[in-house]
Amino acid sequence: MENILVTGGAGFIGSSFVKLMLDLHPDYKIxxxxxxxxxxxxxxxxxxxDNPNYIFIKVDIRDREKVDEIFSTYKIDTVVNFAAESHVDRSIEEPEIFLSTNVIGTQVLLDVAKKHWKVNPEDKYCREYKSGVKFLQVSTDEVYGSLGKTGMFVETMSLMPNSPYSASKASADMVVRAYHETFGMPINITRCSNNYGPYQFPEKLIPLMINSCLKEKKLPVYGDGMQIRDWLHVSDHCTGIDTVLHKGxxxxxxxIGGNNEKANIEIVKLIIKTLGKSENLIxxxxxxxxxxxxxxIDNTKITTELGWNPKYNFDQGMKDTLSWYLNNTEWIENIVSGDYTKYYEKMYANSSEKNNEIDNQK
Structure with a gap:
C-alpha cells in the first residue's frame, strides 16, 4: 500500500481522512x-x-478515461471511495444524480481498478490480483433502513433503504460485493453512523443549527424531532477506516459507530443552550x-476483531465542534452562499420568511 486514491477527498469526511493519512503514514502518496x-x-x-506526498486532481469519478489515466500515472494500489452525493433531502428532489454518481461512479472505479490490478485482466476466470491492492467502499448505516425502539444494525442484516440516497448507497455496496464475489477483487465495505465535527457543510443537522442559531434564524426541525441517530465524530470515523484499510x-x-444515540431535538436544544439562545427559534x-x-450501530465486529474503538464521547465531541464553529465564522460565511442559500430557501423557508433570510445571507 503506497499510492492511495481517495475519491471525494474535498468533502467533509474525505478531507479529514486525507489529513489523517498524511499524518499517520507520511510514506504514503495520497x-x-x-x-x-x-x-x-x-x-x-x-x-x-504543499505536502509533496499529496496531489489533488479535479475529476468526476464517472469519467472513465480520466480515472484510468490517473491509475496509470500514479500506479494506484488502493482506493478509498468517499465520492458520493450524500444528503437525503437533495436525493428526494433530484434522485437521478444520486444514482448516477453513487452507483455508476462506483462501478467505473471498480472497473478501472480491476483492469489495473488483475494479474491477467484479459482472462475473465483469473481471480489473482497484485499484492497489497484493496478497494474500500465508504458507506452508511442508512442502507439498513430504520429500526424500532430496540435493536441495532449488524453487518449481516438485510439492506432495506428508504430514501433515494440510501438506495443508491446500498446499490453501490452490492456492486462492490459483486466484484469481490465474481472477480475476486480485494474489498472492504464500511458503514458509519451520523458524522459530526469541524468543516461539515451546513446542510447537515449540527452545522445547520449552529449557523442558524448564530444568525438568530428559525431552526427547522422535521416532524417532532424525535428521530434518533448514533453520532460519530469524524476523527473517529477516519481512524476506523484506516483500521479497516490495514487490518480488515x-x-x-x-x-463504524460512536455509541452515542441522541434524538435530533435533543441536539438542537443542546446547541441552543450552549450558544445562549432561545428555544423559541425552533x-x-x-x-x-x-x-x-x-x-x-452495533460496532462489536470492528472493536473485537480489529481493535478499534471511538475516542470521543458525545459531550466532548460537541464541545470541541461548537468551539471550532465559533472560532471559524469566516469559513461558514464563505460556505453559506450561492447554491446553499437557494437550497436552504427551497427546503426550509416558508414563503413569508424568504425575503428576510435572503437579506440576512448577504
Missing amino acids: INIDVLTYAGNLETLKTVS RDGEIYN TYVKDRPGHDRRYA
Missing part, C-alpha cells in the same frame, strides 16, 4: 480526486496542499417523506 460540487471545499485541505479481512463489511416543519425513525 491522490485526491473530487469534482468539487457545492459540498467540496479545498479550503479544508490548505494545511496539506478481505471481503468483509465493518460497521420551528417544526413537515417531516420529510420516508424519514427513518431510528438508527443505532
